[in-house]
Amino acid sequence: MIMSLTFLHTADWQLGKPFASIEEPSKRHRVQQERLHAVQRLKEVVEKTGASFVLVAGDLFDSSHATKATVSAACAAIGSLKIPVLAIPGNHDHAGPGSIWEQEFFKREQQQLAPNLRVILTPESVVLENAIIFPAPLLRRHDSGDPTAWIRAALEDPSLPPELPRIALAHGTIQGFGSSQEDEDGGSTVVNWIDLSRLPMEQLDYIALGDWHGTKQVGPKAWYSGTPETDRFPKGEGNDPGNLLKVTVSRGQAPAIEKISIGHFLWKELEFRFSDDASLGLFASRLDEAIGQRGDEHLLLLSLVGSLGIEASGRLEKILESWEARLLRLKLDHRVTIAPTEEEIIALTQRAEDPLIATVASQLVAQIDGDDEDAAIARIALRELNSSCLA
Numbered sequence: 001m002i003m004s005l006t007f008l009h010t011a012d013w014q015l016g017k018p019f020a021s022i023e024e025p026s027k028r029h030r031v032q033q034e035r036l037h038a039v040q041r042l043k044e045v046v047e048k049t050g051a052s053f054v055l056v057a058g059d060l061f062d063s064s065h066a067t068k069a070t071v072s073a074a075c076a077a078i079g080s081l082k083i084p085v086l087a088i089p090g091n092h093d094h095a096g097p098g099s100i101w102e103q104e105f106f107k108r109e110q111q112q113l114a115p116n117l118r119v120i121l122t123p124e125s126v127v128l129e130n131a132i133i134f135p136a137p138l139l140r141r142h143d144s145g146d147p148t149a150w151i152r153a154a155l156e157d158p159s160l161p162p163e164l165p166r167i168a169l170a171h172g173t174i175q176g177f178g179s180s181q182e183d184e185d186g187g188s189t190v191v192n193w194i195d196l197s198r199l200p201m202e203q204l205d206y207i208a209l210g211d212w213h214g215t216k217q218v219g220p221k222a223w224y225s226g227t228p229e230t231d232r233f234p235k236g237e238g239n240d241p242g243n244l245l246k247v248t249v250s251r252g253q254a255p256a257i258e259k260i261s262i263g264h265f266l267w268k269e270l271e272f273r274f275s276d277d278a279s280l281g282l283f284a285s286r287l288d289e290a291i292g293q294r295g296d297e298h299l300l301l302l303s304l305v306g307s308l309g310i311e312a313s314g315r316l317e318k319i320l321e322s323w324e325a326r327l328l329r330l331k332l333d334h335r336v337t338i339a340p341t342e343e344e345i346i347a348l349t350q351r352a353e354d355p356l357i358a359t360v361a362s363q364l365v366a367q368i369d370g371d372d373e374d375a376a377i378a379r380i381a382l383r384e385l386n387s388s389c390l391a
């Protein structure tokens, strides 16, 4: 009889990630907390899928310096899942000296709140009731060797139960894909390099990978689950974060994979070019369509180019002020230049009733053309002058 097994594959929770680029403390706190909420949301998925256990393919914590509050909250969330949770250390929470896994406080909280959590610190096969796990824990941040190399020989162990599905669990980069490290000479070296081509695929039933934050299949039986809660703006085409994987395996059969979306906050990118002052209205409606009233669930990377008249640039600044306040985060690449309209130049420079302003305006208008800093300052000064005249 073939035993079929369903489990959940997840990774890169990075609990305690600081999100220091979010200045507003209340927003930063919400984004930090959402990573924990994602673990809490796992409970529903566990119940719905009837999964036997959860595999966390590394980087459960963002660092070994997770606060006690983060450690306790993580253990409580994991404990609430009730089923076994097996995790390996990744590069962020590697099992080197001073690791979080050997800290007395973590051990105590784990024992009291998450007795179902098993952190695997040694590269040895783990025989469960219904599967065999081949873990590749990272024992340092950057491993120059292949952390899965030991698995090749271990699969030959005749004492392992032959009928149980065999699952490798690893964290790192695979050949030809993933993240690389810049070395000091500016060259690129690959660390934590998993050589899938050297793993005997016919002897494994699934390879659960972590480190890449999008969901991605990288072999017939090998997947990155991605991070359950998105933590950065989309990097390139096809990046697909905010999921976990429901995996059904049986010994010697192709695994069945189902992607389950679990992420909450939305990280979006928007580019807009201002062709004339009328395009400001189009821009405002574009933002309304993309985000609308749900600013407090969005992070937005906004790239703006083109040029606007003085008065329209002032209106743009007000629109941006609003979105800055509404969004969890507005990351702005603002390259819109101020190009006064004919009417604006005339209105400012030919002020018979106000000769001083007319003189200053004429001097600024003479300086606004160009890409240098002086021209940019002159354009802003002209905008300020214009708004003080209107006030």
Ligand SMILES: [Mn+2]
Residues within 6 Å of the ligand: 058, 059, 090, 091, 092, 171, 210, 211, 212
């Ligand atoms: Mn990682």
